[in-house]
Amino acid sequence: MKIPVVKEILNANDQVADEIRAEFKEHSVFVLNMMASPGAGKTTFILATLDRLPQGTRPGVIEGDLASSIDADTISARGVPVVQINTGGGCHLDAPMIKSALPHLPVPELDLLFIENVGNLVCPANFDVAADLAVVVASVPEGHDKPYKYPGMFTVADVVILNKADMIEVFEFDVDYFRRGVEMVNPDTPLFVVSAKTGAGISEWIEWLSSQQG
Amino acid sequence: MKIPVVKEILNANDQVADEIRAEFKEHSVFVLNMMASPGAGKTTFILATLDRLPQGTRPGVIEGDLASSIDADTISARGVPVVQINTGGGCHLDAPMIKSALPHLPVPELDLLFIENVGNLVCPANFDVAADLAVVVASVPEGHDKPYKYPGMFTVADVVILNKADMIEVFEFDVDYFRRGVEMVNPDTPLFVVSAKTGAGISEWIEWLSSQQG
Numbered sequence: 229m230k231i232p233v234v235k236e237i238l239n240a241n242d243q244v245a246d247e248i249r250a251e252f253k254e255h256s257v258f259v260l261n262m263m264a265s266p267g268a269g270k271t272t273f274i275l276a277t278l279d280r281l282p283q284g285t286r287p288g289v290i291e292g293d294l295a296s297s298i299d300a301d302t303i304s305a306r307g308v309p310v311v312q313i314n315t316g317g318g319c320h321l322d323a324p325m326i327k328s329a330l331p332h333l334p335v336p337e338l339d340l341l342f343i344e345n346v347g348n349l350v351c352p353a354n355f356d357v358a359a360d361l362a363v364v365v366a367s368v369p370e371g372h373d374k375p376y377k378y379p380g381m382f383t384v385a386d387v388v389i390l391n392k393a394d395m396i397e398v399f400e401f402d403v404d405y406f407r408r409g410v411e412m413v414n415p416d417t418p419l420f421v422v423s424a425k426t427g428a429g430i431s432e433w434i435e436w437l438s439s440q441q442g
Numbered sequence: 443m444k445i446p447v448v449k450e451i452l453n454a455n456d457q458v459a460d461e462i463r464a465e466f467k468e469h470s471v472f473v474l475n476m477m478a479s480p481g482a483g484k485t486t487f488i489l490a491t492l493d494r495l496p497q498g499t500r501p502g503v504i505e506g507d508l509a510s511s512i513d514a515d516t517i518s519a520r521g522v523p524v525v526q527i528n529t530g531g532g533c534h535l536d537a538p539m540i541k542s543a544l545p546h547l548p549v550p551e552l553d554l555l556f557i558e559n560v561g562n563l564v565c566p567a568n569f570d571v572a573a574d575l576a577v578v579v580a581s582v583p584e585g586h587d588k589p590y591k592y593p594g595m596f597t598v599a600d601v602v603i604l605n606k607a608d609m610i611e612v613f614e615f616d617v618d619y620f621r622r623g624v625e626m627v628n629p630d631t632p633l634f635v636v637s638a639k640t641g642a643g644i645s646e647w648i649e650w651l652s653s654q655q656g
Contacts, residue, residue: 265479265480265481265561265584266479266563266584266588266591266592267479267581267583267584267585267588293591294564294591294592294593294594295590295591295592295593296587296590296591298587298590298591317564317594319533319562319564319565346564347479347563347591347592348533348562348563348564348565349480349561349562350508350531350533350560350562350565351533351562351564351565367481367583369481369581369583369584369606369609370479370480370481370583371481373510373512374480374481376509376510376512377480377507377508377509377510377512377561378480378508378509378561379508379509380508380531392583395583395612398609398612
């Protein structure tokens with residue numbers, strides 16, 4: 229008698245993620261999943277990055293929001309290809325949503341794709357959207373205790389951005405306490421302290437990002 | 443032949459919510475469900491409210507977080523009865539969690555119970571925790587577009603607090619644009635512009651709150 233071996237079957241999201249990962253790989257598109265609380269400054273950070281990318285880089289953006297096209301309009305005004313996904317109340321993006329957005333982007337012509345997830349420091353951490361890097365953007369006004377309170381998100385981060393650094397003194401933000409919180413759940417994750425508004429720290433981040441693209 | 447009438451059956455969460463609502467009513471406890479993004483200042487706002495409650499008010503607090511007891515420790519230091527619920531990754535509080543917390547609070551001796559939900563501007567909107575008022579706390583550094591991007595949360599609000607008002611100029615926050623966004627989804631909701639840090643606007647909020655308690 230043969231003992232049946234039950235193989236792990238991928239769930240529907242992971243199956244679709246694998247499909248689109250293959251498409252990204254075929255066209256050498258490097259993909260970032262940008263995750264953060266509402267109002268941490270994801271869009272402003274993406275804009276600051278777009279403005280300083282190495283000459284010749286061809287970026288694209290997928291914007292995820294429950295409603296509105298406010299962020300996509302902002303990106304589009306820069307002349308960058310962008311698609312808005314409205315989740316209609318859903319708390320995160322998933323792979324099927326990304327798949328449905330791709331026909332609206334010139335994928336073969338892109339080098340770098342930013343997926344701006346729904347503003348939520350909890351749910352997006354659990355869904356594969358076929359990104360090469362999970363980028364968690366925290367911001368100074370949220371307070372330095374976030375890694376301790378939202379460990380799941382900081383655990384999945386491949387890189388942590390601390391944005392609105394120009395407000396560190398105003399908010400009496402303890403960068404070392406924040407850094408220790410990140411290291412506690414995710415010891416080797418790089419942390420970039422930046423201000424998307426002033427541009428401080430952005431070139432260091434871009435240098436690191438370029439080193440990751442293979 | 444009698445045609446069977448299928449009555450709407452309450453889901454498990456709503457059943458438990460009704461149970462604990464009855465318990466709150468029996469003991470005349472007025473309950474606030476405090477919802478906000480991570481770092482909007484819910485705890486600081488609760489503390490500012492506790493400090494200015496009418497003489498003789500007996501408050502209690504339930505703190506909801508994915509992990510840690512940072513907020514409960516802060517509340518406890520004020521000598522206010524508090525219970526910390528750790529959701530272990532869950533993105534919202536639900537009625538069974540509140541039910542499990544109640545034996546740890548002196549419910550019959552309370553007048554006012556603050557339920558500080560998980561920091562999340564999406565999921566908590568959909569779960570009844572037997573509160574009398576849904577209080578949505580937005581904060582200036584998050585930006586004035588939040589009601590447009592997260593309409594679900596602002597739709598369920600019985601009252602909206604705009605916190606960190608001392609930062610309105612620094613962040614070039616457009617209060618009218620924010621107010622119009624709230625009114626668009628929820629026309630008659632009162633809005634209080636406050637700074638939990640400086641205390642500005644807190645007494646107006648408390649006056650209104652007192653008028654709501656039966």
